[in-house]
Amino acid sequence: LPHAKYPEVASLFPDLPPLHNGHPDVHLRNGVIRASQLSAAHEPDAEKAFFVADLGEIYLQHQRWVKHLPYIQPFYAIKCNPDPYVLRLLAALGSGFDCASNGEINQVLNLGNIDPSRIIFANPCKATSFIRNAGKVGVDLMTFDNADELYKVARAHPRAKLVVRILADDSKSLCAFNVKFGAALETVPMLLAKAQELNLDVVGVSFHVGSGCYDPSVYTDAIMRARTVFDMARQAGYHMNLLDVGGGFEDASFEKAAMYLTEAIERYFPDRQNLRIIAEPGRFYVSKAFSLATNIIARRAAPPSEAASGPIQATSDHPAVMYYINDGVYGAFNCILFDHQVVHPYVLSMGGSFHVASSEPLQKSSVWGPTCDSIDCVCPTTQLPRSLQVGDWLGFKNMGAYTVCAASQFNGFEVSNVVYTTGSAGVSKEVWGALAGFAAEGHGV
Numbered sequence: 517l518p519h520a521k522y523p524e525v526a527s528l529f530p531d532l533p534p535l536h537n538g539h540p541d542v543h544l545r546n547g548v549i550r551a552s553q554l555s556a557a558h559e560p561d562a563e564k565a566f567f568v569a570d571l572g573e574i575y576l577q578h579q580r581w582v583k584h585l586p587y588i589q590p591f592y593a594i595k596c597n598p599d600p601y602v603l604r605l606l607a608a609l610g611s612g613f614d615c616a617s618n619g620e621i622n623q624v625l626n627l628g629n630i631d632p633s634r635i636i637f638a639n640p641c642k643a644t645s646f647i648r649n650a651g652k653v654g655v656d657l658m659t660f661d662n663a664d665e666l667y668k669v670a671r672a673h674p675r676a677k678l679v680v681r682i683l684a685d686d687s688k689s690l691c692a693f694n695v696k697f698g699a700a701l702e703t704v705p706m707l708l709a710k711a712q713e714l715n716l717d718v719v720g721v722s723f724h725v726g727s728g729c730y731d732p733s734v735y736t737d738a739i740m741r742a743r744t745v746f747d748m749a750r751q752a753g754y755h756m757n758l759l760d761v762g763g764g765f766e767d768a769s770f771e772k773a774a775m776y777l778t779e780a781i782e783r784y785f786p787d788r789q790n791l792r793i794i795a796e797p798g799r800f801y802v803s804k805a806f807s808l809a810t811n812i813i814a815r816r817a818a819p820p821s822e823a824a825s826g827p828i829q830a831t832s833d834h835p836a837v838m839y840y841i842n843d844g845v846y847g848a849f850n851c852i853l854f855d856h857q858v859v860h861p862y863v864l865s866m867g868g869s870f871h872v873a874s875s876e877p878l879q880k881s882s883v884w885g886p887t888c889d890s891i892d893c894v895c896p897t898t899q900l901p902r903s904l905q906v907g908d909w910l911g912f913k914n915m916g917a918y919t920v921c922a923a924s925q926f927n928g929f930e931v932s933n934v935v936y937t938t939g940s941a942g943v944s945k946e947v948w949g950a951l952a953g954f955a956a957e958g959h960g961v
């Protein structure tokens with residue numbers, strides 16, 4: 517396996533989980549887990565669900581970012597997936613970090629030798645103690661969208677470099693944020709006047725078009741709004757020099773988003789000499805880098821359709837079989853509830869064999885998580901092969917964003933481990949080179 521050529525790199529990170537976690541022949545290709553065998557059934561925890569993370573995919577996403585948005589520095593939103601290898605790789609690649617709490621700031625600083633200027637505290641409503649702590653550890657850049665926040669900053673961290681978060685059109689996104697964050701343009705002059713009065717430095721503007729943005733043309737309007745705020749700031753006596761274009765980037769529409777952003781920035785910010793542009797991508801970097809392997813721990817015939825309720829509606833094409841897997845909505849699949857995701861499994865093994873014939877007849881099935889709660893439904897209806905058995909494995913693609921980070925241990929089920937690879941993208945050498953460089957500079961050892 518590719519990473520096996522670089523064992524010395526793995527040994528530089530003794531604090532991190534070992535590579536390949538005892539599944540020596542697992543890797544990813546196009547997001548699909550390839551395995552010729554998984555742990556034998558007699559091994560303890562042999563059937564435990566696990567993620568496969570391909571760090572090569574993250575490296576490639578970063579190359580894509582640099583190619584299409586070379587003038588925008590990413591500040592990876594660590595809330596999306598704070599996996600330690602992901603953070604170290606992105607740190608090695610020069611990314612900054614968007615943190616939302618004290619805990620996230622500490623996690624980034626604990627990577628070792630990360631200059632606090634590489635962090636933006638991008639939560640517009642922070643506890644005063646968190647603001648004070650940010651000041652103590654040297655994190656100056658932080659967002660706000662209301663006057664009370666300014667009073668708190670004036671008391672707890674008066675040297676802060678403030679970024680006003682404004683509303684943006686989030687109607688074309690999976691997860692909208694306007695109901696909770698963002699100043700309306702009409703309120704910005706009042707906020708700037710208050711900041712002046714409190715002797716605070718406002719250096720820029722941020723927005724977020726919503727997470728999982730499927731129509732990136734909304735960036736154009738957001739940039740136009742940011743321009744308006746830059747002009748308001750000039751009137752108020754501030755010379756802003758930071759434009760933060762937030763997150764929302766999707767794998768499938770990234771190039772389009774880059775095009776809209778670039779066009780809008782050229783149009784509304786023709787003079788960029790003293791302008792620094794940053795972004796807060798989360799999902800874009802990690803979504804497809806992680807897949808999840810789950811084991812079928814139980815199977816039963818579906819109850820009669822009259823008994824159906826909740827996620828399973830009584831219909832004539834009611835699923836015939838119910839499969840129970842060992843991760844669910846209280847674990848990795850919390851993305852179904854919190855991140856509005858719809859997931860479908862693919863078959864990793866069938867009848868114990870990892871050579872799955874595509875001609876296998878299918879039947880309507882539902883897939884459930886392992887807890888004793890009936891909300892724990894992973895997939896209310898999907899087509900799966902008839903000969904799928906207890907002990908077989910189901911895989912799920914695109915499981916890197918907003919999954920493991922919010923997983924709970926409800927009912928005593930542990931959060932699934934991560935098995936790391938670097939291989940499928942053919943960039944193992946570069947990934948390990950970056951990590952080795954990071955370690956050699958004295959970080960994270």
Ligand code: PLP
Pocket residue numbers: 593595596614638639724726727728729762763764765796797798799800
């Ligand atoms: N920035 C902020 C302030 C956020 O709240 C989020 C997501 O919640 C992000 C960035 C990351 O967004 P995305 O994963 O859509 O790129």
